Each structure stands twice: as structure tokens, then as C-alpha cells.
Amino acid sequence: MAKILVVDDEADVLETVRYKLEQEGYEVQTATDGFQALGMVRAQQPDILVLDVMLPGENGYRVAHYIREDESAGVYPRRMPIVLLTARDLSAEPEREKMFMEFSGADHVIYKPFELDELVSWIGRNLSST
Amino acid sequence: MMVPADREPALQQSISMAWRDLRLRGGADVDAIVSPVPTHVGDNATTSWWQELRPRGGQGSAARVERRGHLELGDRGDAGYDVVERTCRMDEFGETVRPPGESRFSFRLRAFILLRLTLIVAASYLVLAQYEFVMVPSGQAGIIFLGLASNVLFWLLPRPVLTSPRFLASLVVADTLWVAILLVVSGRFNPEFFYLFFFVVLLAAIGENLVVILLGTIVVSIAYFLVVFVTMGRAEALASSTLIRIPFLLAAAGFYGYLVDRIRRERQKAAAELLMVENLRSQQRQLEEVNRRLTQEIRDRQRIEEELKRASDMKSVFVSTVSHEFKTPLTAIKNAVDLLAPRIEALGESERRFLTITRRNIDRLAFIIGDLLEISRIEAGRIRCDFEEITVESFIEPAVSSIESQANESGLTLEVQIDHDLPLVWADSKRLEQVMANLLSNAIKFTPTGGKIVVGAGRTAAGVEISVTDTGIGLSPEDSEKIFEPFYQAGDPLTDRSRGTGLGLAISWSIVAAHGCELKVSSELRRGSRFFFTLGMASERTREATHLEEAIRRFVTFPFFSFLLVEQRDEGNGRGAAAASPSEFLDAVCERIEAVLPRSNDHIIRQPASRRVVIVLLGTGLDGGRIVRRYLAEALGTDPAVPVTVCGPSVFPEDGHTGFQLIHAAMTACADEKEDSDGEDPRGR
Numbered sequence: 008m009a010k011i012l013v014v015d016d017e018a019d020v021l022e023t024v025r026y027k028l029e030q031e032g033y034e035v036q037t038a039t040d041g042f043q044a045l046g047m048v049r050a051q052q053p054d055i056l057v058l059d060v061m062l063p064g065e066n067g068y069r070v071a072h073y074i075r076e077d078e079s080a081g082v083y084p085r086r087m088p089i090v091l092l093t094a095r096d097l098s099a100e101p102e103r104e105k106m107f108m109e110f111s112g113a114d115h116v117i118y119k120p121f122e123l124d125e126l127v128s129w130i131g132r133n134l135s136s137t
Numbered sequence: 138m139m140v141p142a143d144r145e146p147a148l149q150q151s152i153s154m155a156w157r158d159l160r161l162r163g164g165a166d167v168d169a170i171v172s173p174v175p176t177h178v179g180d181n182a183t184t185s186w187w188q189e190l191r192p193r194g195g196q197g198s199a200a201r202v203e204r205r206g207h208l209e210l211g212d213r214g215d216a217g218y219d220v221v222e223r224t225c226r227m228d229e230f231g232e233t234v235r236p237p238g239e240s241r242f243s244f245r246l247r248a249f250i251l252l253r254l255t256l257i258v259a260a261s262y263l264v265l266a267q268y269e270f271v272m273v274p275s276g277q278a279g280i281i282f283l284g285l286a287s288n289v290l291f292w293l294l295p296r297p298v299l300t301s302p303r304f305l306a307s308l309v310v311a312d313t314l315w316v317a318i319l320l321v322v323s324g325r326f327n328p329e330f331f332y333l334f335f336f337v338v339l340l341a342a343i344g345e346n347l348v349v350i351l352l353g354t355i356v357v358s359i360a361y362f363l364v365v366f367v368t369m370g371r372a373e374a375l376a377s378s379t380l381i382r383i384p385f386l387l388a389a390a391g392f393y394g395y396l397v398d399r400i401r402r403e404r405q406k407a408a409a410e411l412l413m414v415e416n417l418r419s420q421q422r423q424l425e426e427v428n429r430r431l432t433q434e435i436r437d438r439q440r441i442e443e444e445l446k447r448a449s450d451m452k453s454v455f456v457s458t459v460s461h462e463f464k465t466p467l468t469a470i471k472n473a474v475d476l477l478a479p480r481i482e483a484l485g486e487s488e489r490r491f492l493t494i495t496r497r498n499i500d501r502l503a504f505i506i507g508d509l510l511e512i513s514r515i516e517a518g519r520i521r522c523d524f525e526e527i528t529v530e531s532f533i534e535p536a537v538s539s540i541e542s543q544a545n546e547s548g549l550t551l552e553v554q555i556d557h558d559l560p561l562v563w564a565d566s567k568r569l570e571q572v573m574a575n576l577l578s579n580a581i582k583f584t585p586t587g588g589k590i591v592v593g594a595g596r597t598a599a600g601v602e603i604s605v606t607d608t609g610i611g612l613s614p615e616d617s618e619k620i621f622e623p624f625y626q627a628g629d630p631l632t633d634r635s636r637g638t639g640l641g642l643a644i645s646w647s648i649v650a651a652h653g654c655e656l657k658v659s660s661e662l663r664r665g666s667r668f669f670f671t672l673g674m675a676s677e678r679t680r681e682a683t684h685l686e687e688a689i690r691r692f693v694t695f696p697f698f699s700f701l702l703v704e705q706r707d708e709g710n711g712r713g714a715a716a717a718s719p720s721e722f723l724d725a726v727c728e729r730i731e732a733v734l735p736r737s738n739d740h741i742i743r744q745p746a747s748r749r750v751v752i753v754l755l756g757t758g759l760d761g762g763r764i765v766r767r768y769l770a771e772a773l774g775t776d777p778a779v780p781v782t783v784c785g786p787s788v789f790p791e792d793g794h795t796g797f798q799l800i801h802a803a804m805t806a807c808a809d810e811k812e813d814s815d816g817e818d819p820r821g822r
Contacts, residue, residue, distance in 0.1 A: 017468075019469035019473070020465065020469045020472065023472030023476060024472065026476060027472070027476060061461075094461040094464035095461055096507075096510060119464045119465065119468040120464060120467045120468040120471045120499070120503055121468065122475065123472055123475050123476070124475075
């Protein structure tokens with residue numbers, strides 16, 4: 008059973024996402040700030056990471072960035088798919104979006120408010136590919 | 138406060154301005170405000186008048202009175218002020234300032250009148266003595282009385298008459314005649330008596346007019362000569378020694394007249410020069426005052442503009458922050474409601490309806506928040522279009538089909554009239570679809586059932602005109618002007634039902650503007666509206682132009698560092714395009730700049746003082762400084778002193794750069810000039 012770490016400081020959002028993913032049959036762990044998320048990634052090594060951007064502590068971009076740094080240093084056995092969730096919709100500003108995505112090294116971004124099904128299908132695709 | 142209505146309007150204005158200043162300063166107090174002194178220089182007199190604003194009750198002395206020029210504000214007294222009108226006259230010496238109420242006559246005039254009196258009294262005495270003071274014939278007594286009376290009447294004559302040389306000359310002649318006649322008739326004629334007349338002539342000489350003196354002297358001499366002949370007989374007169382005196386006295390009077398005349402002229406010249414210097418000084422003071430006010434005004438305006446810009450920036454930041462804050466709870470609601478969806482079968486009919494209502498309104502809220510974000514992006518100048526060669530159908534059709542059902546529900550006819558053989562246009566189809574959807578949904582909203590909406594696309598000289606015409610409620614002329622402003626809602630927002638955020642048209646306008654054209658509306662109240670814009674064709678030239686516009690937009694809107702990229706591509710390097718000469722190209726650039734400037738960013742381009750403008754030029758033969766200056770001169774109406782750096786081709790990378798790279802390149806290129814003292818760190822924001 009695939010392990011998914013969902014990070015969001017909003018308990019309500021976290022709960023709905025967790026419910027949906029558990030319904031889909033995944034094992035879901037949650038974290039509510041950037042530091043906690045980093046700790047859990049190291050300790051639990053989840054299969055996939057769903058990461059909110061605006062977090063207390065380290066923000067999502069930086070969390071993802073650190074994980075990618077660790078990965079390139081060989082800390083983890085394989086590359087973890089990361090999807091960002093953010094309310095800061097940059098789709099109209101591709102330059103900035105590209106810059107942030109390049110910095111964070113995340114694989115995908117979903118803008119809030121979003122369809123839970125969209126998240127689920129992305130997770131499905133990326134789990135099967137790994 | 139009263140200002141006499143017959144005074145010069147300019148003066149009234151300056152006085153009322155002084156009052157306004159007083160009021161503006163609130164508690165600030167004034168000794169006396171003295172208006173500019175209008176001065177009238179007459180033939181031989183100068184009249185000045187001015188007004189003073191004095192503290193009510195007359196307590197303050199006008200110690201700080203400024204004689205001429207601008208109004209000087211002191212700092213004492215209380216809030217009430219009186220207007221005191223003052224006049225003064227300077228006599229022909231240009232030195233006597235006599236406040237009103239004092240004697241109307243100068244020393245010279247008084248001496249003249251006194252001496253004339255002496256003359257009359259002396260002549261009268263001779264006549265009266267002849268008749269031993271008793272049997273005076275009534276005619277002669279009358280003449281004596283009239284002479285005395287005329288001297289008294291001087292006090293009633295207006296001063297300009299009294300001092301005029303013509304009046305004095307005729308007076309001397311008249312006196313000579315009537316005294317001569319009187320003496321001859323009474324038989325008391327004595328040649329010696331006429332010496333007196335020379336004194337009178339000399340007195341008249343104080344009038345300091347050579348012509349008057351000579352005239353008087355000649356008249357008196359002739360009269361003397363005639364009288365001597367009449368009374369003595371020809372032979373006796375020719376033998377008389379009195380005749381020899383005539384030319385002598387004539388010459389003496391003439392010489393004296395010449396001297397005083399010269400002195401008077403010199404004095405007048407000096408007075409006029411003094412007056413001129415005074416006037417120049419007062420003008421200079423006025424200019425200094427105007428200058429000071431202008432400087433102050435400019436400073437105030439700059440401050441206001443800065444504040445406006447800061448407020449506008451804050452608003453953009455606020456809108457964007459608030460929208461993001463909205464999104465988080467909205468996400469939770471949406472997710473929770475979505476999780477309910479699979480159980481919809483288990484719900485009753487009405488519960489299912491409620492769920493549908495909830496979901497629809499969540500979508501609506503998300504849409505409004507999206508609009509808010511869009512407008513904040515546009516105001517921050519971060520709108521971006523991806524231009525391609527497209528057909529007009531590519532953006533009209535999806536917009537129409539997405540809204541067709543809504544139109545049918547509202548009982549409207551939706552017609553699409555696209556001309557055949559339309560050329561391709563150079564545009565962003567996604568953005569224009571957004572525009573069309575917005576125009577269509579507006580048309581549906583404001584058109585009553587049974588109406589008709591026509592979407593049109595037709596060829597014009599300038600390109601392809603896209604239009605949306607409806608038979609709706611239309612717009613008043615005032616609304617037509619403002620309809621594209623953000624948050625503007627036609628009609629009264631309180632009585633009319635809310636029809637969205639009022640952002641749709643502002644967004645559409647900006648998107649169309651980003652295509653280098655303008656979204657316009659023609660409308661008639663209760664008849665319908667027509668929204669239209671004309672897209673350029675997808676020629677090589679328009680492609681160049683949109684590149685340029687993109688660069689200009691960045692230049693105009695980038696918040697902390699402005700630069701303009703102007704590139705004239707060479708025929709030689711195989712990339713084709715603009716075959717125009719550099720100056721034609723320059724004209725085109727300036728034209729485009731004018732066309733592109735988004736209205737909402739006016740406040741940004743209007744504060745060039747401390748901003749650096751960098752131009753990166755790829756082509757050769759273009760004068761970057763000239764472009765910027767011309768652009769700014771046209772945009773601002775002045776030729777501002779803006780630091781301009783022009784970077785050559787070597788700093789510029791190949792295509793595929795990002796805006797950040799561009800800025801980086803530009804900043805590196807002008808790093809040498811960094812010691813510029815405006816203290817602004819371009820990266821500091």
C-alpha cells in the first residue's frame with residue numbers, strides 16, 4: 008500500500024484530502040508545517056508528497072527544494088514525486104511559475120480550489136510510473 | 138471683505154488669493170497684507186493706490202508692509218481683518234508722497250497763487266488810489282472783484298487742470314490783458330508796474346516748462362510794448378528807456394526758463410528710472426514668488442503621486458492577498474461538498490437540489506475571486522499574452538458555444554456573422570476567448586427576453602473587426618465613458634441587482650489593449666450596445682509590433698526598474714522583418730508606445746524623476762536617448778531629465794530570454810553608472 012504524506016496547515020483542507028485518499032486506498036500521513044514535513048519525509052520516506060506552499064516554518068517551495076537536494080546527495084533511494092498545492096495561482100504568469108517550479112523541483116502544481124479527483128488521478132499516474 | 142468692483146480684476150484676484158492663503162493657514166496671523174500697487178504716471182504726476190488688509194480693530198501697524206510686489210504675510214493679529222484702501226500722489230518732482238487728506242497743493246503752486254494775489258491787490262490798490270477809495274466806477278470795481286474771486290476759485294479747480302502748462306499760460310496772458318486794460322482805463326498806467334508781470338512770469342517758470350515761460354514772456358512784452366505806445370505816444374515811447382528793458386527781461390526770463398526746464402527733465406528722468414527699477418524689483422519678487430509656489434506645487438504633486446502609487450500598489454497587494462485568503466476556506470468547502478457527491482443517490486430530491494446550489498455558488502465564488510486576481514495582476518502590469526497566428530473562429534466559436542445554452546434559457550437569439558476569407562490574426566486565442574465570453578455574458582445579462590445578440594467579424598482597412606451587438610438596455614453616455622474602469626457598474630449599484638464584480642470589462646479592455654488595439658463601445662440607451670475592437674493581421678510587421686509592445690509594456694509597468702527594449706532587426710542577418718529606415722522605425726516605435734500604454738498604469742509612467750530608463754538596442758543606427766526622450770516628452774508633455782543608459786548589442790543574449798534575464802543584463806550593463814546619487818537600489822523592492 009502506497010504511503011502518501013499530505014502537508015497543509017489548514018486542518019479542514021487536510022481532513023478532506025486525507026479522507027479522499029484513504030477512500031482511494033492509500034496510507035495517508037499528515038504534517039502541518041514545513042519543518043514537521045521535512046522530519047517526516049526523512050523518517051517515513053513516503054512514496055509521494057502532497058505539499059501546500061504557504062506553510063508555517065519553511066514554505067513548500069523550500070521544503071521541496073531541500074528534499075531534492077537530499078535526493079541528489081543520495082539520502083533517499085529514489086526520487087519522490089512531489090505535487091504542490093497553492094492558492095497563489097501563477098498560471099497567468101508562466102515566467103514566474105517556471106521560476107518557482109524550477110527552484111522547488113516539484114513535479115506538478117495544483118491551484119486551489121481544486122478537484123479532489125484531479126489530485127487522485129495525478130497520484131495514480133505518478134505512483135504507477137515509479 | 139470688499140474689493141471695489143471697478144478695480145483691475147488681476148488685483149482683485151491677488152487680494153482674494155491673499156485671503157484664501159489667510160484662511161488656509163487657519164490660525165496664522167498677519168500684520169497687513171498689501172496688494173500690489175498699480176501706478177499711473179500722468180503728464181507730470183504719479184498716482185498710486187493700494188489696499189492693505191489689516192487686523193480688525195487697527196491694532197497692528199503695517200510694519201511688514203511690502204510696498205510693491207507680492208503680498209507678504211506676517212505673523213500676528215487675530216482672525217478678523219479689514220481692508221484699508223490707500224492712495225498717494227507724487228507730484229511732478231517725483232518725491233513727495235502725500236497721503237490723502239493733506240493739502241492738495243504743492244509748495245510751488247501755493248507760492249504762485251499767493252504772488253498772483255499780490256499782483257491783483259497791487260493793481261487794485263493803484264486803481265482804488267486813483268479814485269481816492271470812494272468813487273470807484275462799478276465796472277472797474279467788478280473787474281477787481283472778479284480777479285480776487287478767481288484766485289479763491291483755484292481751490293475748487295481739479296489739480297490736473299491747475300498744474301497743466303496750458304492753463305498756466307492762458308492764465309498769465311489773461312492776467313496781463315485785464316490788468317493792462319484796467320490800468321489804462323483808470324489812467325493809472327505806469328510802465329514800472331509791468332516789472333511785476335515779469336515776477337509772475339518767473340513764478341510761472343516754476344511750472345518748469347520752457348514753452349510756457351517763453352510764451353508768457355513774449356505775450357507780456359508785447360502787451361507792455363503796446364501799452365507804452367498807447368499811453369505815451371509813438372515818439373515818446375521810442376525815446377523811453379523802458380523799451381530797452383524789454384529785450385533784456387525777455388532774455389533773462391528765457392534763460393531762466395531754459396534752466397528750470399532742464400532741471401525738471403533731469404528730475405523726471407531720474408524719477409522714471411527709479412520707478413522702473415522699483416517695477417523691475419517688484420516683478421522679480423513676483424517671479425520669485427511664482428517660482429516658489431511652482432516648486433512647492435511640483436513637490437506636492439510628486440508627493441501625491443507617490444502616495445497614489447503606494448495606495449494603488451497596496452490595493453493590488455491587498456486584493457491579491459485577500460483573494461488568496463478566500464481561496465483556502467473555499468478549498469475546504471469545495472472538497473467537503475465534493476466528498477458528498479458520491480452519496481447523492483442516497484439523498485432526497487430537495488437535498489440534491491441544495492447540494493447543486495451549493496456547488497454552483499462555490500464555482501461562482503471561485504470565478505469572482507479569479508476575476509479579482511486577474512485585475513490585480515493587470516494593474517500590476519503582469520498580464521501576458523502568447524501570440525500566435527490564429528483564425529477569428531478559434532476564439533469566437535468556443536466562447537459562443539459555451540454561452541449558447543445560457544442565451545437560449547434567457548430567450549435570446551444568438552447569431553454569429555463571420556465574413557468569409559478573413560485573414561489570420563496575430564493574437565492570443567485563450568485571452569480573446571475570455572474577452573468574447575465576457576462580452577457575451579454581459580450582453581445576455583443586459584438584454585431582455587426576446588432580444589438578439591450578434592457576434593460579428595469583418596474585414597476593415599486596419600484589420601479584422603470583432604464586435605458583439607445586442608438589443609439590450611444600452612448605456613448612458615456617462616456610463617459609456619466609465620464602463621471600462623475597474624469595479625465600475627453601470628446604473629445605481631444599490632437599486633440594480635448586483636451583476637458581478639464590475640471587473641469583466643476592465644479585464645477585457647486590458648487584454649484587448651495588450652493586442653495593441655482598443656476595446657470600444659457605441660451605445661444608445663434602451664436601444665442596445667455594440668462592443669468592438671479591431672485586430673491586426675498576422676503579418677510579419679504586426680508580429681514585430683506585438684514583440685515591441687510586449688517590451689514596452691514591461692518597460693512601462695515594471696515596478697522598480699524601467700527599461701525599454703527596442704530592436705531593429707537587420708535584413709542582413711536573415712531574420713527578415715522591418716525594412717524601414719531607422720527614423721521611420723523610430724516613429725513607429727513612438728506610435729506604438731502611445732497606442733499601447735494601458736490607462737490603468739498612467740500613474741506609473743508619470744513619475745519618471747528618480748527612475749532609471751535603460752534601453753537595450755540590438756539594431757544599429759538608432760539613437761536610444763532620442764527614443765526615450767521623445768516618448769517621455771509625449772507621455773508627460775515635458776522634456777524630463779531622466780537618466781538614460783543605452784546598452785549595445787553585446788550585452789544582449791539570443792532569443793529565449795526571460796524578463797528577469799533581461800533586467801539582469803540591463804543592470805549589469807549599467808553597473809558602471811551605479812554611483813548615481815538618487816539612492817535607489819533597483820533591487821530593493
